[in-house]
Structure formats: C-alpha cells, structure tokens
Amino acid sequence: MLLCMILKVIGLVLLFLLLLLLLLLGLVLLVPFRYAGAGHKGEEKRDYAAHLELSWLLHMVQLHADITPAGLAYSLRILCFRPVDSSGGFALQDEHTDVELKQPSKDEKISEESVNVPESKAEASERAAAQTAEVDSIELKSSTTPEQLNETKTVADETPTSDIDQESKTKRTSPAAEEPKKKKRKKFLFADRIKRICEKASSLREMVEDEENQKAVRLLISRVKYLLHHLRFRKFEGRLAFGFEDPAMVGRTLAVLSLFYPLYGERFTITPVFDHTLFEGEIALKGHVRLIHILIAGIQLMMNKKIRGLVLDRI
Structure with a gap:
C-alpha cells in the first residue's frame, strides 16, 4: 500500500509538471507579443528620437527602449519588478566626462613644467660633441668615395663579354618564342571558360525543370x-x-x-x-x-x- 501511494504521488507530480509545461508552451505560442514604435527626424543632424515598446501577457511583461542623441536607455518590467533599468545613467556619465576633460591630469602638469626648464651645461656639451661626430663621419665618407668608384670600375672590366652577349640574346629571343605558347594558353583558357559556363547553364536548367x-x-x-x-x-x-x-x-x-x-x-x-x-x-x-x-x-x-x-x- 505504501509503495502504491508513493507511485501515485509521483505520478500526480509528473502530471502537474506536464500540464504546467503545456500551459507555458501554449501561452508562449498563442499569446501575441505586441509592439509599438514611434520616431521622428528633424532637419538638424542631432534632432532625432525613437521609442520602442514590447509587451506580452496583458502588459505583465514590458520592455521599453529610447534612442536619443544622449544615447540608448532601456528598461524591463515584470509585474511590479524592474530587473533591468538603464535609464538615468547617461546624464551622470556625460557630466563626469565633461569634468574630466576640463581638468588636466598630474602627468600633463609635470610634462608642461619640464618643457619650460632651461637646459643645463652638461646637456649643451653633449649636443656639441654629437654635432662634431657627425661632421667627422661626413668627411670620412667623402674621402672614401673615389676608392669605391675605382673598385666598381675594375669589377666591371673583369666581367667577361660573353656572358653579357648571352644574356642579351636570351632577352631578344625569349619573347618571340613565348608568343605562340601564350596564344595557345589563351585559347585553352577561353575554351575552358566556355565549357564551364555551358555546364553551369545545363545544371541550372535541370534544377529549374525538376x-x-x-x-x-x-x-x-x-x-x-x-x-x-x-x-x-x-x-x-x-x-x-x-x-x-x-x-x-x-x-x-x-x-x-x-x-x-x-x-x-x-x-x-x-x-x-x-x-x-x-x-x-x-x-x-x-x-x-x-x-x-x-x-x-x-x-x-x-x-x-x-x-x-x-x-x-x-x-
């Protein structure tokens, strides 16, 4: 008897859960989701506003959204509770950003003060030494340029003329020899494209006639x-x-x-x-x-x- 009572209670609980699930499914599928929206746009660039409202189950669940030049504000209401509400946070954020933009940071003040400090004697001496080193390097470069020119001339004289003649011959003869090959390739590619187009057209025709x-x-x-x-x-x-x-x-x-x-x-x-x-x-x-x-x-x-x-x- 006790086992039968336990099984009966379990069956009733499962039946109740099944009916509850069917009720929720029927509410979601049959009860409509209602929406309403309005908006306007003026001649000026920042003269615009939009409002959207979604409701379900006799306005027990409502979602409101507003778009203005200040930003996006939205809120969700379920019965008497508001689990999500972003309205009211934009004005505070804008004021906070304005104050931060007007007040410079400490790092900027330190950098501005460092710019106005005069240069010391040690910095002036280091700058003069760097300028003299640049002048010496320029003189060394000017003195070595004639030797480099002579070396390049000797290398050019040592190169054999036969290699130069062979390169010139290959350059002259290669375009004439490659012209018929290019024509054959173009004909082959053109024929291949036509073949692909015909195959696609035939497959498309078969799909349409099916x-x-x-x-x-x-x-x-x-x-x-x-x-x-x-x-x-x-x-x-x-x-x-x-x-x-x-x-x-x-x-x-x-x-x-x-x-x-x-x-x-x-x-x-x-x-x-x-x-x-x-x-x-x-x-x-x-x-x-x-x-x-x-x-x-x-x-x-x-x-x-x-x-x-x-x-x-x-x-």
Missing part, C-alpha cells in the same frame, strides 16, 4: 505570403521629406520607392525636394506577432525533402 524543386519553390512562396499576412503592421503612419542637390538622384529614389507603394499606400506620404539636401519625417507603427504562425510555417517547410536537405547541408 518537379521537386518547383514544388519547393511554390511552397516557399506560399509560406512567405502566409507569414506576411499574419506579421503585417496593424498600424503604419508617417511622412517623409527628402531631397538631394542632384534632381536626377531624387527621381531615381522616387522610382525605387514607388515599387513599395502597395505596402505603405496612402498612410505614408513622401514629399520630394529638388533644390537642396533634406531628410526629415515622422513614423508610427503598431502590431503583434504570434509564434504559432512562425512554428507552423517552419514545420511545413521542413517537411519538404529539398528544403530540409538544403537546411541540413548548411548546418
């Missing part, structure tokens, strides 16, 4: 659309004004931004400026992410043989 590869590509495109539908911004508003000194550059940038018009539409206005350089605007966005959608898309992709083999080969 039915399994086509299925993998269609599955990948469908899962990307699925994720974009569920992970899209629920709110996206703002404006942007930009310009360059070159009007042609402004036109090219507008042509690129027009490709993404279906994503931002009328909720985000873009104003071009053609007479001067400018970059300023505002943005505000909001949305949420459920991890269950990412997990479903990942499982469906890994069930495909081609995609699974590609991922495992990279790992």
Whole structure:
C-alpha cells in the first residue's frame, strides 16, 4: 500500500509538471507579443528620437527602449519588478566626462613644467660633441668615395663579354618564342571558360525543370505570403521629406520607392525636394506577432525533402 501511494504521488507530480509545461508552451505560442514604435527626424543632424515598446501577457511583461542623441536607455518590467533599468545613467556619465576633460591630469602638469626648464651645461656639451661626430663621419665618407668608384670600375672590366652577349640574346629571343605558347594558353583558357559556363547553364536548367524543386519553390512562396499576412503592421503612419542637390538622384529614389507603394499606400506620404539636401519625417507603427504562425510555417517547410536537405547541408 505504501509503495502504491508513493507511485501515485509521483505520478500526480509528473502530471502537474506536464500540464504546467503545456500551459507555458501554449501561452508562449498563442499569446501575441505586441509592439509599438514611434520616431521622428528633424532637419538638424542631432534632432532625432525613437521609442520602442514590447509587451506580452496583458502588459505583465514590458520592455521599453529610447534612442536619443544622449544615447540608448532601456528598461524591463515584470509585474511590479524592474530587473533591468538603464535609464538615468547617461546624464551622470556625460557630466563626469565633461569634468574630466576640463581638468588636466598630474602627468600633463609635470610634462608642461619640464618643457619650460632651461637646459643645463652638461646637456649643451653633449649636443656639441654629437654635432662634431657627425661632421667627422661626413668627411670620412667623402674621402672614401673615389676608392669605391675605382673598385666598381675594375669589377666591371673583369666581367667577361660573353656572358653579357648571352644574356642579351636570351632577352631578344625569349619573347618571340613565348608568343605562340601564350596564344595557345589563351585559347585553352577561353575554351575552358566556355565549357564551364555551358555546364553551369545545363545544371541550372535541370534544377529549374525538376518537379521537386518547383514544388519547393511554390511552397516557399506560399509560406512567405502566409507569414506576411499574419506579421503585417496593424498600424503604419508617417511622412517623409527628402531631397538631394542632384534632381536626377531624387527621381531615381522616387522610382525605387514607388515599387513599395502597395505596402505603405496612402498612410505614408513622401514629399520630394529638388533644390537642396533634406531628410526629415515622422513614423508610427503598431502590431503583434504570434509564434504559432512562425512554428507552423517552419514545420511545413521542413517537411519538404529539398528544403530540409538544403537546411541540413548548411548546418
């Protein structure tokens, strides 16, 4: 009886732990992570600010982050506790650095005092001795130069003329003999490149025509659309004004931004400026992410043989 009671208690504890684990897994996968962000950029260089907020489980867990010219400040709040909080430390650090920059150190004061001290007699005598030694060395070099010239002349006279003639002949005949070899090498390299290009084109054609590869590509495109539908911004508003000194550059940038018009539409206005350089605007966005959608898309992709083999080969 005692053994049965112990086994029953152990079973109940394991069942409770399993249910607790399933509850936590369901909360992580099904409860959305909500995010909201806002920012602005002015005409001046240091006129910018950004704020990001992440929350989960009815705002029981919150993460705040602010980016300003003073630096990055962030804080994490879990229920009523703040285990991480970096806000408030930047101002003290900046004041401390300003004070350190204004006050010179002791080593700098000592070096400045040593510069103003006059030279002693011993230092002046050592400097004069060094100058006389340099003059003597220059005279010795000038006296030995004619002998060195004579030695070089005798060495040049002793070299046989036959070696010089052979070197000149080889220099004259070697380029003419190597020209046909170079042409053959170029032809061989050109043919080899064409062969490699043809092999790559044939292998690429086989990959495109393969039915399994086509299925993998269609599955990948469908899962990307699925994720974009569920992970899209629920709110996206703002404006942007930009310009360059070159009007042609402004036109090219507008042509690129027009490709993404279906994503931002009328909720985000873009104003071009053609007479001067400018970059300023505002943005505000909001949305949420459920991890269950990412997990479903990942499982469906890994069930495909081609995609699974590609991922495992990279790992």
